[in-house]
Amino acid sequence: MNHLKKLVPYLRNHMRQYVIGVLAVLVSNVAVLVGPYVVRLAIDAISAAFKAKADLPNLWMYALAIVASVLVSGGLMLLVRRQLVVASRQMDYEIRRDIFVNMTHLDKSFFDRSRTGDIMNRLTADLSAVREMLGFGAFQGASVISVFGASLVVMFNISPKLTWLVLTVIPVMIAVLAFLMRLIARRYVKAQEQSSLISAKAQENFSGVRVVKGYAIEEQEIKEYRAMNDELIRRNLKVTMVEGPLWAFLSMLMGIAYVLVLIYGGQMILRGQLTIGEFTQFTMTLERFTWPIMAAGMILTITQRGASSWERLLELLEAKPDIKDEGADQSIKSIKGDIEFRNVTVRYGNRTILKNLNLKIAAGQTLGITGATGSGKTILMQLVTRLIDATEGEVLVDGIPVKRIPLQVLRSHVGVVPQEPFLFSETVAQNVAFGVNTNNYPEIPTGVSVLKSSAPEKVEPVVDMQKVRWATDIAGLTSDIEGFPKGFDTEIGERGVSLSGGQKQRTALARAIAREPEVLILDDSMSAVDTETEARILSGLKKVMPGRTVMLVSHRVSTLRHADHIILLQHGEIIEQGSHEELVALRGEYAELERLQSLASDLENEKEVNA
Numbered sequence: 001m002n003h004l005k006k007l008v009p010y011l012r013n014h015m016r017q018y019v020i021g022v023l024a025v026l027v028s029n030v031a032v033l034v035g036p037y038v039v040r041l042a043i044d045a046i047s048a049a050f051k052a053k054a055d056l057p058n059l060w061m062y063a064l065a066i067v068a069s070v071l072v073s074g075g076l077m078l079l080v081r082r083q084l085v086v087a088s089r090q091m092d093y094e095i096r097r098d099i100f101v102n103m104t105h106l107d108k109s110f111f112d113r114s115r116t117g118d119i120m121n122r123l124t125a126d127l128s129a130v131r132e133m134l135g136f137g138a139f140q141g142a143s144v145i146s147v148f149g150a151s152l153v154v155m156f157n158i159s160p161k162l163t164w165l166v167l168t169v170i171p172v173m174i175a176v177l178a179f180l181m182r183l184i185a186r187r188y189v190k191a192q193e194q195s196s197l198i199s200a201k202a203q204e205n206f207s208g209v210r211v212v213k214g215y216a217i218e219e220q221e222i223k224e225y226r227a228m229n230d231e232l233i234r235r236n237l238k239v240t241m242v243e244g245p246l247w248a249f250l251s252m253l254m255g256i257a258y259v260l261v262l263i264y265g266g267q268m269i270l271r272g273q274l275t276i277g278e279f280t281q282f283t284m285t286l287e288r289f290t291w292p293i294m295a296a297g298m299i300l301t302i303t304q305r306g307a308s309s310w311e312r313l314l315e316l317l318e319a320k321p322d323i324k325d326e327g328a329d330q331s332i333k334s335i336k337g338d339i340e341f342r343n344v345t346v347r348y349g350n351r352t353i354l355k356n357l358n359l360k361i362a363a364g365q366t367l368g369i370t371g372a373t374g375s376g377k378t379i380l381m382q383l384v385t386r387l388i389d390a391t392e393g394e395v396l397v398d399g400i401p402v403k404r405i406p407l408q409v410l411r412s413h414v415g416v417v418p419q420e421p422f423l424f425s426e427t428v429a430q431n432v433a434f435g436v437n438t439n440n441y442p443e444i445p446t447g448v449s450v451l452k453s454s455a456p457e458k459v460e461p462v463v464d465m466q467k468v469r470w471a472t473d474i475a476g477l478t479s480d481i482e483g484f485p486k487g488f489d490t491e492i493g494e495r496g497v498s499l500s501g502g503q504k505q506r507t508a509l510a511r512a513i514a515r516e517p518e519v520l521i522l523d524d525s526m527s528a529v530d531t532e533t534e535a536r537i538l539s540g541l542k543k544v545m546p547g548r549t550v551m552l553v554s555h556r557v558s559t560l561r562h563a564d565h566i567i568l569l570q571h572g573e574i575i576e577q578g579s580h581e582e583l584v585a586l587r588g589e590y591a592e593l594e595r596l597q598s599l600a601s602d603l604e605n606e607k608e609v610n611a
């Protein structure tokens with residue numbers, strides 16, 4: 001329950017709404033009890049008139065008093081909803097906003113470990129459970145306490161003996177509730193975990209729909225999805241199986257209390273210890289009194305669910321990035337592009353990915369990197385933007401250890417085109433202009449009430465079409481775009497489904513070029529582009545990006561020969577390095593690669609000629 005304390009800052013922001021809401025609940029519930037009291041007065045007045053054979057009292061006054069109490073109580077309940085339910089909606093937003101902001105600062109390793117579907121489930125289902133606890137739960141909780149207290153006072157006032165009789169069933173109820181609630185909480189968490197797995201499965205199936213269809217494994221996926229849903233139903237039923245008997249048992253206990261009151265209360269009337277009016281008021285109040293006991297179970301369920309869900313959300317809200325910006329020298333505003341790897345070793349567990357690597361790239365140089373799959377090429381690139389940090393040794397940019405350069409500065413001056421491009425569901429132009437002019441977005445405040453912070457100004461993304469066109473020209477994409485139905489304004493579906501692999505890669509390349517970065521990293525990012533187009537793009541790049549450092553990963557010798565210096569990685573170590581000519585002359589692995597690729601290319605040309 002310690003983690004619930006972490007909700008306090010959010011609640012504190014809405015203190016006024018909670019105070020007004022809870023006060024209104026109290027007054028409303030006291031007003032409700034006025035009804036039975038007026039009924040008692042009316043019945044006793046009628047009985048007295050009947051006994052004295054006098055005229056009937058004016059019943060209109062009683063009726064009006066009952067209507068007035070109902071109106072006051074109903075009106076206040078409306079006010080309660082406006083305060084507590086509105087506050088819970090606002091906190092729902094505040095928590096979601098804070099989680100979103102925190103998550104955008106987490107690094108790659110967190111997302112490597114997490115499943116998107118699970119995160120989405122937490123941000124929807126778990127957040128709803130927390131909202132329900134903060135709004136409906138708080139509202140009902142305040143109601144339960146006030147109705148319970150006020151009815152108890154009224155009942156004691158009418159007859160302490162009858163009240164004690166009713167109270168004999170309470171300890172049994174509390175014991176049963178306490179036992180079953182713990183069971184419900186455990187089973188609820190298991191159901192939520194399964195629900196997350198299902199969301200993750202659906203999300204992966206939809207994003208990977210081409211693989212699923214390509215392998216014709218729809219039936220298998222449907223079967224697995226069904227089995228997972230069956231398990232969810234089973235787990236939810238296990239929750240219901242406890243909840244069902246719980247309500248039945250509580251109703252039975254309250255039924256017993258009613259029977260006791262009827263028998264004993266009836267005898268008290270006959271003995272003249274209680275008037276009929278008092279007895280009626282007692283039973284009517286008892287009806288109100290039973291509600292909190294029954295509702296306590298529901299509120300505990302809501303609270304248990306909310307608390308378990310909040311714990312799951314805290315994992316997102318409190319996750320800390322492994323790569324931190326502390327110790328950065330904030331006076332560094334830009335970089336030039338000299339890169340050095342000094343005795344760099346990278347390990348994952350006991351696997352060594354890069355071994356004591358030393359390498360220098362002067363600003364403006366193009367470094368070619370090749371090596372078998374899994375030899376550590378991508379990891380080497382990721383060290384430059386600090387997507388990961390070296391386990392041992394140092395990476396330096398302009399002679400400064402990367403840890404001392406603010407992350408924002410480092411990353412905004414390095415353009416990365418990853419192996420698998422990711423495009424957003426926006427227009428081609430917006431996708432290319434994605435990383436340009438991001439500084440004019442106001443920072444989203446966190447940890448503050450939505451009521452106190454003004455809504456962030458709407459910043460329309462300004463697309464500098466001249467720059468976009470310049471970038472797509474270099475990336476060899478302009479003629480493709482002009483062939484699209486709406487040119488640069490063509491919407492790209494989720495993950496760019498309407499583009500070919502090569503077009504997607506070139507869009508990602510144009511995006512990196514548009515930022516005019518000091519360092520450009522191309523991680524095998526033109527594998528789907530034919531060699532001729534690639535050669536054109538690379539020589540175009542050289543012309544427009546003089547003085548900029550390029551790191552070029554490729555398996556193609558035809559690509560690598562554009563580099564000033566080439567390294568060949570094997571199991572995380574540089575086994576050969578030099579210029580293209582030097583490496584060919586070395587007659588090592590690189591020369592063998594070149595020989596095989598020229599042979600393949602000659603064979604290809606021969607085939608074309610014969611055809």
Ligand SMILES: Nc1ncnc2c1ncn2[C@@H]1O[C@H](COP(=O)(O)OP(=O)(O)OP(=O)(O)O)[C@@H](O)[C@H]1O
Nearest residue numbers: 112348353371372373374375376377378379380419
């Ligand atoms: N998060 C991780 N945890 C554990 N091992 C990892 C992680 N990321 C990468 N590796 C491992 O590090 C090694 C190097 O990976 P890297 O992606 O750098 O290979 P690569 O040379 O770029 O290969 P490819 O040409 O196939 O892209 C691989 O064996 C990979 O399995």
